[in-house]
Amino acid sequence: MRHASPRARPPLPPAVSSSLRQRFGARFAQGESVLAQHGRDESMHPTAPPDGVVFVESTQEVVEVAQLCRQHRVPMIAFGSGSSVEGQVLATAGGITISLARMNRILATRAADLDATVEAGVTRLQLNAALKGSGLFFPIDPGADASLGGMAATRASGTNAVRYGTMRDNVLGLTAVLADGRILRCGGRARKSSAGYDLTRLLIGSEGTLAIITELTLRLQPLPEAMSAAVCAFGSVAGAVDTVIETIQTGIPVARVELLDRLTLAAVNRYSGTALKELPTLFFEFHGSPESVREQAEAVQAIAGDHGGADFAWATHAEERTRLWQARHHAYFACLQLRPGHRAFPTDVCVPISRLAECIGETSADIARVSIPVALFGHVGDGNFHLVVLVDPANGHDLQEADWINERVVERALAMAGTCSGEHGIGIGKTRFMLREHGEEAVAAMRAIKDALDPDHLLNPGKMLPPA
Numbered sequence: 001m002r003h004a005s006p007r008a009r010p011p012l013p014p015a016v017s018s019s020l021r022q023r024f025g026a027r028f029a030q031g032e033s034v035l036a037q038h039g040r041d042e043s044m045h046p047t048a049p050p051d052g053v054v055f056v057e058s059t060q061e062v063v064e065v066a067q068l069c070r071q072h073r074v075p076m077i078a079f080g081s082g083s084s085v086e087g088q089v090l091a092t093a094g095g096i097t098i099s100l101a102r103m104n105r106i107l108a109t110r111a112a113d114l115d116a117t118v119e120a121g122v123t124r125l126q127l128n129a130a131l132k133g134s135g136l137f138f139p140i141d142p143g144a145d146a147s148l149g150g151m152a153a154t155r156a157s158g159t160n161a162v163r164y165g166t167m168r169d170n171v172l173g174l175t176a177v178l179a180d181g182r183i184l185r186c187g188g189r190a191r192k193s194s195a196g197y198d199l200t201r202l203l204i205g206s207e208g209t210l211a212i213i214t215e216l217t218l219r220l221q222p223l224p225e226a227m228s229a230a231v232c233a234f235g236s237v238a239g240a241v242d243t244v245i246e247t248i249q250t251g252i253p254v255a256r257v258e259l260l261d262r263l264t265l266a267a268v269n270r271y272s273g274t275a276l277k278e279l280p281t282l283f284f285e286f287h288g289s290p291e292s293v294r295e296q297a298e299a300v301q302a303i304a305g306d307h308g309g310a311d312f313a314w315a316t317h318a319e320e321r322t323r324l325w326q327a328r329h330h331a332y333f334a335c336l337q338l339r340p341g342h343r344a345f346p347t348d349v350c351v352p353i354s355r356l357a358e359c360i361g362e363t364s365a366d367i368a369r370v371s372i373p374v375a376l377f378g379h380v381g382d383g384n385f386h387l388v389v390l391v392d393p394a395n396g397h398d399l400q401e402a403d404w405i406n407e408r409v410v411e412r413a414l415a416m417a418g419t420c421s422g423e424h425g426i427g428i429g430k431t432r433f434m435l436r437e438h439g440e441e442a443v444a445a446m447r448a449i450k451d452a453l454d455p456d457h458l459l460n461p462g463k464m465l466p467p468a
Contacts (some may be wrong), residue, residue, distance in 0.1 A: 009094035012051035013072045016096070020054055023064065027055040027102075038097045041084045042144075042332075043429060044343040044393060050077060050091035055099045059175060059183060059214040065098055066212070067181035075461050076179070078208040080121065080150030083142075085346045086427030088154060088207050093461045098212060100149055106130050107215070114220045115172060115189055120149025120213050127218075136220040139164035142423065143329040149213045154425040155205030159328070162248075162381030163255040163287065166423070168204050170219045176203055176211035179454040189217055202449070207425055208460040210453045224287035227255075228297055229315040229324055232304050233279040237261055237364055237376075239308035240280045241357040244380045246303050248353050252296050256285040256325075257381035261364075263338070264331055264375040264388075271334030272327040277311070282380075283328050285321070335375040335388040345389040345402040347429075349413035350422030353383045359412055360385060366408050370401040384422035411436075431466045 020028040029035075030052045039049030051074075056062050069076045075095025082089055091097060103119035106127060110116065111134050118127060125145045127138050140151060142158035150156075152174065157166035164170070173187025187193075187200035203211055234240040237259070244257055259282055260268065266278045282304070286296040301312050315321045336344055351359045360376070367374045367387075378385030389405060391398035410420045410433055420426075420433040435443055446465055450457070 009051075012074065012094065012096075016068060016072050016074055017052060019068055020052060020065070020096070024054055024061075027057075029053045029055070038079050038082070038089070038099065039091050041082050041087060041089050042344075042346075043085045043087050043427070044345050044391065045087040045090055045428065046393075048090035048092045050097040051094050053079075053097045053099055055102050057102045059103075059177065062098060062100075062177045062212055062214055063181045063183060065096065066177050066179060069096055069458060070180050070456065073456055073458065075458050076212070077460050078149070078153065078212045080147030080153070081123065081145065083144035083146045084150065084154060084427060085424050086421070086429035088425060088427040088460070088463060090428065092428065095458075095461075100147065100212075100214070103149075103214060109134065109136075109220075110189075111136060113189060114222070115217055116220055117215060117217045118148055119215055120147060120152075122148050124148060124151065131220070135223050137223050138170070138218060139221050140167055140170055143332070148216055148218070152204050152213055152216055153206065153208050155423070157379070157382075157384070157423045159256045159258055159285075159325070159379060161379055161384075161423075162257060163253060164221060168201060171200060171204055171216055172219055173217040174200055174203060174213055175215035176213045178211050179456065179459050184211055187217065205425070207427065207464050209450060209464045210459065212459070224255075224293075226290040226293045227285065227287055227321060228293045229256075229283070229285045229321045230297060230301075231276060231281055231283050231313045231315075231324065232301075232309040233277040233281045233311060234304075235279065235308045237280045237360060238357060240282050241360050241380060243282060243300075243304045243307045243309055245353055245356060246307070247300055248381060250299070250303070252299055253288070254284060254296065254300065254381060255287040256283065257379075258283040258328055259360075259377055259380040259385065260328070260331060261376040263373065264335060264377045267334040267338050267375065268327050268331055271337055272330055274323075274327050276313075282309070283324065285325075331375075331377050332388060335373075335390065338373050338375070339390040342390045342392050345391050345406070346386060346424065347389070347406045347409060348378065348384060348386040348422050348424045349409055349418055349420060350382065350384040351413050351416045351418030355416040355418070356380060356383050356385075359409075359416055359418070362412055363387070363409050366405055370405055372398055372401050374405060379422070382422070383418070386424075426464045428462060431464065434464075434466050
C-alpha cells in the first residue's frame with residue numbers, strides 16, 4: 001500500500017538537541033505543530049514528523065548541523081516548501097529536518113550572461129519578481145511556488161518543459177553540503193564543459209539523499225517579444241493527443257501544451273470560476289515574435305481541426321493568459337474538491353511521444369473500470385501526464401483501486417520505454433519501481449554512489465532506492 005512504512009526511530013540524543021538549541025536558539029524548534037508541518041507534503045502518505053527542525057540561514061550553518069548529526073548518527077532531511085508529492089520530505093526514520101526557507105537571498109543576477117545565483121530557499125515566483133524589468137525570466141514552472149533548491153533536488157519541470165527543458169537543463173552549477181559537512185561546489189557559469197564527472201546533474205534529482213543543495217546558478221531566458229495562449233476542446237481524448245503528437249512531430253516550437261480531460265475541466269470550472277467547455281481540452285501557449293507566434297498558432301489550429309478540435313478560444317492579453325494558466329495550475333487543488341474530505345493519490349508517468357496516445361487510451365480504459373474518481377491531465381507536449389486518484393485513506397477498497405491503477409499505468413509506461421515518473425520523483429512512493437525501470441546493475445551503481453557520499457545513510461534515509 002502507499003503508506004510510509006513504520007521504522008525504528010531511536011530517540012534524538014540529548015546532546016544533539018541541547019547543542020542545536022544553544023547554537024540556534026529559537027531557530028531550533030521541537031513544537032508539535034512545527035514538527036507536523038515538516039513531516040508531511042502534498043502526498044497522501046501519513047505524517048512522519050522529525051525530532052526537530054533547524055531553520056538555517058547560510059551554507060555554513062548547514063555545515064554545522066551536518067557535522068553534529070554525523071557525529072551522533074542522526075538522520076538529516078532537507079526541506080524547502082513541502083510541495084513534493086511522493087513523500088520526499090517525510091522523516092520516516094526521525095532525525096533533524098533542515099529547513100532552507102530562510103536561505104532566500106538572490107545573490108547575483110547577470111543579464112549579460114543570462115544567469116543568476118540564488119540560495120536554495122528562493123522560490124520561482126520570488127526570482128521572477130526580482131527579474132521584472134530585466135527582460136529575462138526563469139522558465140521552469142511546476143505550478144506550485146516551490147523552492148528552487150527543492151525543484152533541483154526533485155528534477156522538477158512543469159508546463160514550460162516542452163520548450164525550455166527541465167531543472168536538469170537549467171542549473172549550471174550548485175553548492176551543496178555532504179553528509180560529513182564538507183562543502184561541494186560543482187558546475188559553474190560556463191554554458192558547456194567536458195571537464196570531469198558531471199556532479200551537478202548527479203545531484204539534480206537526488207532528492208537530498210546525496211547532499212543538501214544550498215546555492216544554485218541558474219540559466220535565464222529572454223522574455224519573448226510576443227505571447228499568445230489558446231484553449232481548444234475536442235470530442236475525445238484521442239483527438240487531443242493526436243493533435244499534440246502531430247504538432248511536436250511537425251516541429252512547431254510550442255512553449256506549452258497541456259491536456260485536461262473532461263473530469264478535470266469540470267473541476268477547474270467549479271474551482272476557478274471559468275466557463276470552459278467540459279470536454280477533453282488542450283491549453284496552448286506560443287512564444288516568439290508577433291509574426292512567428294501567429295504562424296505557430298495558425299498551424300496548430302489547422303492540425304487541431306483535422307483531429308476534431310473546435311472553437312479555439314484566444315487569450316492574447318497578459319491578464320487573460322494569467323487567468324487561463326492559473327486555472328491550469330490550480331487543477332490539482334480543483335480535483336481535490338471533487339470529493340471533499342478525501343485525499344489525492346497523485347501519480348505521473350512519461351513515455352515517448354509516439355506512444356502517448358496508446359498509453360493515455362489504455363489508461364482511460366482502466367479509469368473506467370474503477371469506482372473512485374480519477375482525473376487525468378498533464379504536460380503532454382513532452383509525453384508526461386498525471387493521474388489524481390481521489391481516495392478515502394480509511395477505505396481499504398479505495399486504496400486497493402488506487403494501488404491497482406497506479407501499478408497499471410507505471411507498468412504500461414515502462415513497457416513503452418517510458419519512466420515511472422516524469423517529474424514527481426521517487427520519494428517513498430515509487431521506490432518499488434526502481435528495479436523494474438533500471439535493472440539490478442544500475443540500481444547497484446546508484447547504491448554504490450550513495451555509500452560513497454553518505455556511508456552512514458543519514459541523508460534523507462528510506463527515499464529513492466529500494467531496500468537492498
